[in-house]
Amino acid sequence: MSLNVQAVEKALLTGKWNEELDSSSSDAPVLQIARNVVNGDFTDLKTSPSRDLFTVTQSNHDDLDRPLAEWFNFSRVSTAEDELLRLCCAVSCLHAFIQANWTGPELNIKPLEVLALTPELSELVSEDLLHQKAVAELAYGGEPAYHLARFPIFLQLARLLLDTPFQHCLSAPWWQLRTWRIHEQLLDEPVAVPPAVFSDAAHLLETFATEPDIAGRLLLEQGLLEHYVGHDKSAADYFVRAARATHLEYELTGALGKRTKFQERDVTQLILLAESRVRGDGSDPAQSEDVAPGTSSSPTADTKTEPEANSSIAAASTNVSTPAIPETLALNDDTLLEQTAFTSSSASAPQAAAPGSRLGHIDPASQPALHPLDQSILLALCLNVKNTSPANGLTAEQMAPYVARVVSHPRNWSVHTMALLLRSRLESTRTRTVERSVLQLQALVDQMPTADSTVAERLLYIHEILLPSRWEMERELALRYLTLGVVKSALEIFERLEMWEEAVKCWASIERADKGIAVVRDLLEGRKAEADAVILQGKAISDKRRTAIDAAREAKLWCLLGDLEPDHALEHYTRAWEVSKESSGRAMRSLGGYYFARGKYPEAITCLRRAVAINPLLARSWFVLGCACIRVEDWDGAREAFVRCVTIDDEDGESWNNLASVYLRMGEAGKKVALDDGEEESAAQVENAAQIEGAAKERIPFQNKLLAFRALKQGLKFSYDNWRMWNNYMIVALDVGELSEACRALARVVEERAAKDGAASVDEDVLDKLVDAVTRARAGASEEGAADADQTAMQTAGLDRRVEDLFERTILPRVSSPRIFRARARLLTAQGKYGEALNAYLDAYRAGPAGTMEKGETDVEKWREAVGEVEDIVDVLRNFGPRVEGFNWKLQARSVLRTFMGRTKDFEDEPEWARLVALQEEIKKEE
Structure with a gap:
């Protein structure tokens, strides 16, 4: 009977051996190797045929400077049994690395026991050399691998084996997915995963992972990798699909x-x-x-x-032990x-x-x-x-x-x-x-x-x-100690783990920043050695290899020193970039931030573009790049940067706001719009999109305004308390015709600002436009036929209710001003509520200059303005008074005139006083 390759693959994936495989007539050695791997025994790596795979083909000292991929010949054409052996060895190496660094207990094999070396090479190759080469090669996307990880050579061997072509083993892409997630956890920051990792694994759902639990495992693992690199929506979808797959x-x-x-x-x-x-x-x-x-209780039968x-x-579980x-x-x-x-x-x-x-x-x-x-x-x-x-x-x-x-x-x-x-x-x-x-x-x-x-x-x-x-x-335990104030214990852990950045922060927290600087300088100048540098002492290793080994970590240390010494930051960041041979994403991020803080935006853009090219998953780099592009009016660049920000983190309300602001500054097909006001934006957030929108209103395509509206609407889900974003949203919503949303936004602005800013929290221009929209709609409905009137009423009913609630529940309980009362009065007039409208007009008069003017006023211009208000309120009383049953408007008008004239007798010599006297006479005649 031939070897059932897929059954063995499923056993490797699930970690459970299928006893039916033992009863098969196949006596292939790889079957026993696979069983041992499933049972957590990786010692077969030390014996043939597994060890034969790891025969080192190099022959001299210089050849050992080559990448590990060139040490072995994994890519030869093979049978199904040979492929399964390669897969078993890759799984053994991967799980050996996980056992040593994740789960424990201590690993019972050593890297040199796995490699097949000639006597000459045995003198040259040491575990320390393998460790250094593996750490250097596992650095990816400008991020260094953790240098104190145990036996990183096993992870690198697993990667090299899985990168070889597989024709018979269908599960190889799945193991690549697993290896990538472990690799990601080895790096300082998450990096972008090649798209093929997900696409190749996804195909297995149709061919290989058809059973519920196997499909659930695959979907779950895909989701965990998406989660780790920050793709939250995609991860959520995978998790839900995994739950459905397993029922x-x-x-x-x-x-x-x-x-x-x-x-x-x-x-x-x-x-x-x-x-x-x-x-x-x-x-x-x-x-x-x-x-x-x-x-100690157990569930009852019912x-x-x-x-x-x-x-x-x-x-089914009688034999399952705890x-x-x-x-x-x-x-x-x-x-x-x-x-x-x-x-x-x-x-x-x-x-x-x-x-x-x-x-x-x-x-x-x-x-x-x-x-x-x-x-x-x-x-x-x-x-x-x-x-x-x-x-x-x-x-x-x-x-x-x-x-x-x-x-x-x-x-x-x-x-x-x-x-x-x-x-x-x-x-x-x-x-x-x-x-x-x-x-x-x-x-x-x-x-x-x-x-x-x-x-x-x-x-x-x-x-x-x-x-x-x-x-x-x-590290998490040390950080927990820091939150409790147990700094010494945290510092001991960070120094033992050689996490110098966190150790420096500990020194700074106890006001010993000089000690942190000294530690970093000692490391850079060789007075203090890291663990893997110590093990290299006395070894015959070429300068070329030593440079390659230390480059990523040395660049990180120079960046850290730049953070600690701001006066020499540019020098240190530049040195980090040079040391890393232009591969350190952190060095470019630091340089970009340095230039941005000093207003050198073209230089900042250059550095940040390099940084995001090395590692495109860090939203903060994209955000600062977008702000820098805004400063130089590169709207296309800014749009791209903020789109990437919200793609990485769709809960970043600040980026959504800035993206909307960029849309409002863009002309046709990405052409730059010149603004008349020359206003500059803040680096963190553009505060008033209304000014931008007003300055270029006639030149901004409606499509751009609509995109800005949608961006702000999305961002407000995650910045609900940000009144500036609500203010921007209000203006843009009004401009694209979303009046109900503009009304809602105005309410939120008032709720957030009223306690501090009073009536200034109300954008009275927007309020007037909302009232005008309701009154025009009602006036238009009254002039149309019955059918058209009903349709118009249905379209404006929602806005009518919203504007009414805006006044009654939000604005008037908090703030008031003459203009607010007059807007309220116009709305009530349109609704036919003349009595309430008249009261609102009177409230507006009382809150205005005329109603608040006291005896002894000497400002003649203010008095003349107040005279106009008196004339206006008398006209309002004359027009609406007769429509209100039981209201003596003439008495109210005489009272208004008498009170105002009594308070302002000092202005009797002014020509406008005659207008007030004439107005009194008119009212008397009407009686």
């Missing part, structure tokens, strides 16, 4: 329960109801696992509505419960699920355990909540139910570690939980070297979670 049912809802020990009454608590499908392959949870850690399904689960899991620390708080105590409910009286929910049968107090793959999906969905929500307390409350649902039923060592890590992060900002947060994180760091679970167990779902590397977890 995971979940629902975020509410249920009655208690969160504190002294709580007497149940209140609604947020809960995630979730249920895995029954797989029946021995991986389903047993009934005994339905109990949360730390509890807590399920599907006894048949549960009995199937139990029958896995070894990381230590879960108790909260031990005097008020908070260890976990929310939900009120138990029976199937006949569900409390948690919404009507029509497929999860209505689940008792929130005793939910069934989930499959580890489904747990991984929930943790990914939890990450998605963090990605797509603002950074506030609500986000933590939304994420907590996902984590609690996984923590309550430990199924796998790595998955449970990830769940505890996420819980630790969520608890780090709360006073009552911060202690457990730090202690739990310390426990997770300490467990890595232990052997409390098998390698196979730890690797089983490692690709389905975003578990940080060992050094990243220690």
Whole structure:
């Protein structure tokens, strides 16, 4: 019987060996190698035929300076068995690297045991040399690889093996996807992934990953890589598709329960109801696992509505033993419960699920355990909540139910570690939980070297979670110490990990910035050596190789020194660029920021364009580039930069605002629009798009205005409290005819500014235009036929109500001015509410110069203006008074004139006084 290659590939991917493969008649050695890899045993790399793959073809000292890819001959034409051997070796190398740096325990093979070297080469090649070459070659996209990663040669070997062509092994693109994610986590900053990584893996859904769990794994892993490089929307889509593929049912809802020990009454608590499908392959949870850690009770028989399904689960799981899991620390708080105590409910009286929910049968107090793959999906969905929500307390409350649902039923060592890590992060900002947060994180760091679970167990779902590397977890612990003020412990960790940038910040926090500068200078000048520099001492290594090895990190140190010494920043940043042989993205970002801060925008643009060409995933570089392009009126460049900003992070409201401003400055097909006012924008944010729009109104294409409107509308979703953006949105909405949106924007501006700025918060020009639109629409409707009038009324009814609410609920309860009252009066007049309109006109008079003028006024110009207002209000009373039943308008008019003339007798000699006397006589005659 021939070797079933696809079955072996699926076993490698899922981490579970198919016993049917052992019963086949194939006696190929690669079958046993594959089985050992699945079981977490990578020692086959030290023996033939695996070791034969790693025969080094170089023969002398100089040849060793060549890239590692030229050391081996992996690309020879091969059979299906040869390809499977290559794949098994690549998986072994990848998992060996992960074991050494992610999961533990200690690795039992060494790189030199894997390579087949001639006696002459054995004298030249050392593990230190392999380490240095691998770290240098793993630098990518201008970002250096972490230099203290253990055995990076294994990751590089895996990459080289997977880059060879595969004709028979369909899963090779999937392993490339996995390798890329591990590689990304090795770099200082995320970098762009080649599009082929995703496209090649996506094809597997139609050919190879057709089973539910395998398809779910692939979609989940694609989503995690998208998440890591910052593509939140795409990641969210992958996570949801993964849940659908595995038939995971979940629902975020509410249920009655208690969160504190002294709580007497149940209140609604947020809960995630979730249920895995029954797989029946021995991986389903047993009934005994339905109990949360730390509890002794078991679910009663009447807590399920599907006894048949549960009995199937139990029958399939009778031989499943409780896995070894990381230590879960108790909260031990005097008020908070260890976990929310939900009120138990029976199937006949569900409390948690919404009507029509497929999860209505689940008792929130005793939910069934989930499959580890489904747990991984929930943790990914939890990450998605963090990605797509603002950074506030609500986000933590939304994420907590996902984590609690996984923590309550430990199924796998790595998955449970990830769940505890996420819980630790969520608890780090709360006073009552911060202690457990730090202690739990310390426990997770300490467990890595232990052997409390098998390698196979730890690797089983490692690709389905975003578990940080060992050094990243220690870095996170040090940062947690910093938030608590434990600076010395944090500094010790950073210096041990040789994370000099964070170490320098620690020195600065204790007002010893000079110490930080000294550390960086000692490193650059050789007085202080890094770990991998120490291991090179006494080695016969060429200057060429040493330069290549140290270039990326040395450039980073020069940039750091430039940050610490602003007076010499330009010199240090330039040196970093030269040292890196023009490959350091950080050096160009630093130079671009340096020039921008000093107003040298052409130079800043040049540097920043180089920086984004090296690493296009950093939104901040694109943002500063866009601001620099605005300063030199390069509208096409600015538009491109801000479009890239919002593509990377669509929640960046500031970039959306600036993109809208750029559209308002652009002419036909990208032609530059010359503005008459010569106004300059601020670097951070263009504050008044209204001025821009007014200055070039006749020359801006309507399409550009519409694009600006859409950009601002999107940005306001994420900058809801930014009144300047609302002000811009109001002006643009008015210009494109979106009057209802302009009304809403004006309301938001008033809500944000009224307390501080009073009546100045109301754009009275916009308010008048909104009222004019309503009054014109009503006037036009009255002149049309019945059918046309009905249609016009339907079109303006919404705006009419919005403008009325704008006055009654937003503006008048907060601010007032004569013009606001007059606009209100015109609206009431159009509605036929003459009495209210008359009162609004009187309010406008009382708030104006005439109504507020006191005795002793000497400003004659102000008095003449007030005379005009008196004449106007008398005309209003004469016109509207007779329409208001029971209103004595003549008495009101005489009172207005008498009061005003009594206060301003000092102006009797002015010619306008005669107009007031004549007006009095007119009113008397009308009586």
